[in-house]
Structure formats: C-alpha cells, structure tokens
Amino acid sequence: MERKNQTIVSEFLLLGVFSQPQQQQILFWLFLFVYLITVIGNMLIMLAIGLDARLHSPMYFFLANLSFADICVSSVTLPKTLVNHIIRSKSISYAECLIQMYFFITFVNMDGFLLMIMSYDRYIAICRPLHYTTVMRPGLCILLLAISWVITNLHALLHTLITAHFSFCADNGISNFYCDPYAVRKLSCSDTFFSDLMVFTVGGAVFITPFTCIAISYVFIFSNVMKIPSTQGIQKALSTCGSHLTVVSLFYGAIIGVYLHPSSSYSNVDTIATVIFTVASPMLNPFIYSLRNHDIKAALQRLILKKVILQMP
Incomplete structure (x- = not known):
C-alpha cells in the first residue's frame, strides 16, 4: 500500500482488535471485567504480603513488586480503551501516545526483570539453602530492584525518543487497542532501518537477558533437584518453582513472538498475541501464584477473615 502525503500528526486512532460494533461491545465488557479482576487480584496479593509478617521474605517481596508491575501494565493500556469506547472515540493524542508507549515499555520490561530476579531467588533457595539468608539480604534485594527500574526506564526512554523523531503519514490508524511501539513505528514515513536495528539490538538484549538468566x-535448579534421593523432596523443590515457570512461559511465549522481528512485518496475529501479555497475563498471575502457593492462600484467607470480623457488629 502506498503512503499518503507526509503530514504533521497530532493524534492517532486506536483501531482496536476487532472492527465490528458487536465485537467491540463484547470486547469492552471483557476488558472491563479483566481489568477489575487484575487490579483486585494483584492488590489482594500485595495486601496479603504487606500485612502478613510470615510473608516478609525476598521471594514474596519480589512477588508483591510483580503484582504492582502487572497492575501498571493493565492500567497503562486498558483504561484509555474503555474510556474511548464509552465516549465513542478512537483518538489518542500524539503526546498521550508517546507517554503510554513509555510506561508500557517500562512496566512490561519490569515484569521480565522481576521474573529473572525471582528465578535467582529460587536458585539460591534450592541450590544453596544454607547461604540463603546471607545472600538474599534486604540490601541486595533493594539493589536488584533499583537496577531493574533504572534499566527499564532507560530502555523505554530510548525507544520513545527515537519514535518521537519519526515523521508520520496521513494514515494514523494504529492496529491495536493501545499505542503498541511496533504498530506506531509501522505508520512512520521515515526510514526506520537503522532505528529498527538499534531498537532490535537494545530491546533484544533487554528481553533476552532476563530470559537467558x-x-x-533452572538448569542449575533441575540438575540439583535430580540429586535429591527422595521423591517427596523432589516434588517439594519443584512445587516452589511451578508457579514461576508457568508465569514465565505465558509471558515470554507471547512477547518473543511479537517483538523480536522488524516493525514492518507487524500483523493482526501480533495484535492478538499482545492481548495475552497485556491483558491475560497480568490477570492470571495472581491466580497462578495463589492457587499453587499454600502460604499465599493462607495469608489471603486470614486477610479476608480479618476483614469480615472487623465488619461484624
């Protein structure tokens, strides 16, 4: 398709996932339901960890931060979509789009870094249990978290500044329900070869480094677990990793397929895949961890029971 004449773009149009009005109506209620479940579920995880002294350990500290990042990922994308549907509009201003893109990249990347830190925590707990308290001390936990926030914000800033220098054409329709970085770059009239190369290199490093770690x-964890003589010991060790592995598979399974290719090849299939890690993954994470974790379930039960007792006359 030929590009239209280059012009100054003051806004973009979020075309969404589906084009039919009936489909958009169904998607609105689905997104609203998912967003409420995401916020409530992750808030309960954070409250349970914060208020229960039994959960004041590095593993649950990082889990609380993962819940916070998941709330932020959904809050960056879904509310704008829901509001636009209510007011019968598809527009998002140029500035809003760049801001949304910046925070989206930051929080999605933060999910990956938190999953990496949590895998390191599980490695220390299973492979070096006697050194766990000395290695995973509070100072190191805060340092790892701070470094992750710095890296993710710098990567988001780089990506956003590069996009801000692009020229856009008259066709300003984004084939997604939010300002997806690759969908926006696909609209550019500028030559994006070198910027694509830079974004692919830096973005690939930011995504692949946590995945590789x-x-x-888990190579070390599984090799260590196989040395445990009892079957019960193996099951106990693996049960502490099951939830984390499920979340990692869900997160990276979608994100690698969507973003590790040139922006020019972005398609509708990628749009559907983005729904998995922007909508489904943040909602499912609290359920995955709470259903498979006895400590979290017990803490949530105590939290709810305490709330009920306080409301009783």
Whole structure:
C-alpha cells in the first residue's frame, strides 16, 4: 500500500482488535471485567504480603513488586480503551501516545526483570539453602530492584525518543487497542532501518537477558533437584518453582513472538498475541501464584477473615 502525503500528526486512532460494533461491545465488557479482576487480584496479593509478617521474605517481596508491575501494565493500556469506547472515540493524542508507549515499555520490561530476579531467588533457595539468608539480604534485594527500574526506564526512554523523531503519514490508524511501539513505528514515513536495528539490538538484549538468566537458573535448579534421593523432596523443590515457570512461559511465549522481528512485518496475529501479555497475563498471575502457593492462600484467607470480623457488629 502506498503512503499518503507526509503530514504533521497530532493524534492517532486506536483501531482496536476487532472492527465490528458487536465485537467491540463484547470486547469492552471483557476488558472491563479483566481489568477489575487484575487490579483486585494483584492488590489482594500485595495486601496479603504487606500485612502478613510470615510473608516478609525476598521471594514474596519480589512477588508483591510483580503484582504492582502487572497492575501498571493493565492500567497503562486498558483504561484509555474503555474510556474511548464509552465516549465513542478512537483518538489518542500524539503526546498521550508517546507517554503510554513509555510506561508500557517500562512496566512490561519490569515484569521480565522481576521474573529473572525471582528465578535467582529460587536458585539460591534450592541450590544453596544454607547461604540463603546471607545472600538474599534486604540490601541486595533493594539493589536488584533499583537496577531493574533504572534499566527499564532507560530502555523505554530510548525507544520513545527515537519514535518521537519519526515523521508520520496521513494514515494514523494504529492496529491495536493501545499505542503498541511496533504498530506506531509501522505508520512512520521515515526510514526506520537503522532505528529498527538499534531498537532490535537494545530491546533484544533487554528481553533476552532476563530470559537467558532464567533458563540458566533452572538448569542449575533441575540438575540439583535430580540429586535429591527422595521423591517427596523432589516434588517439594519443584512445587516452589511451578508457579514461576508457568508465569514465565505465558509471558515470554507471547512477547518473543511479537517483538523480536522488524516493525514492518507487524500483523493482526501480533495484535492478538499482545492481548495475552497485556491483558491475560497480568490477570492470571495472581491466580497462578495463589492457587499453587499454600502460604499465599493462607495469608489471603486470614486477610479476608480479618476483614469480615472487623465488619461484624
């Protein structure tokens, strides 16, 4: 398709996932339901961890931060979509689009880094249990978290500044329900070869580095677990990793397929895949961890029971 004449773009149009009005109506209620479940579920995880002294350990500290990042990922994308549907509009201003893109990249990347840190925590807990308290001390936990926030914000800033220097054509329709970085770059009239190369290199490093570290951690974990003589010991060790592995598979399974290719090849299939890690993954994470984790379930039960008792006359 030929590009239209280059012009100054003051806004973009979020075309969404589906084009039919009936489909958009169904998607609105689905997104609203998912967003409420995401916020409530992750808030309960954070409250349970924060208020229960039994959960004041590095693993649950990082889990609380993962819940916070998941709330932020959904809050960056879904509310704008829901509001636009209510007011019968598809527009998002140029500035809003760049801001949404910046925070989206930051929080999605943060999910990956938190999953990496949590895999390192599981490696220390299973492979070096006697050194766990000395290695995973509070100072190191905060340092790892701070470094992750710095890296993710710098990557988001780089990506956003590069996009801000692009020229856009008259066709300003984004084939997604939010300002997806690759969908926006596909609209550019500028030559994006070198910027694509830079974004692919830096973005690939930011995505693949946590994934590689997670894989290496689990190689050591599984090799160590196989040395445990009792079947019960193996099951106990693996049960502590099951939830984390499920979340990692869900997160990276979608994200690698969507973003590790040139923006010019972005398609409708990628749009559907983005729904998995922007909508489904943040909602499912609290359920995955709470259903498979006895400590979390017990803490949530105590939290709810305490709330009920306080409301009783």
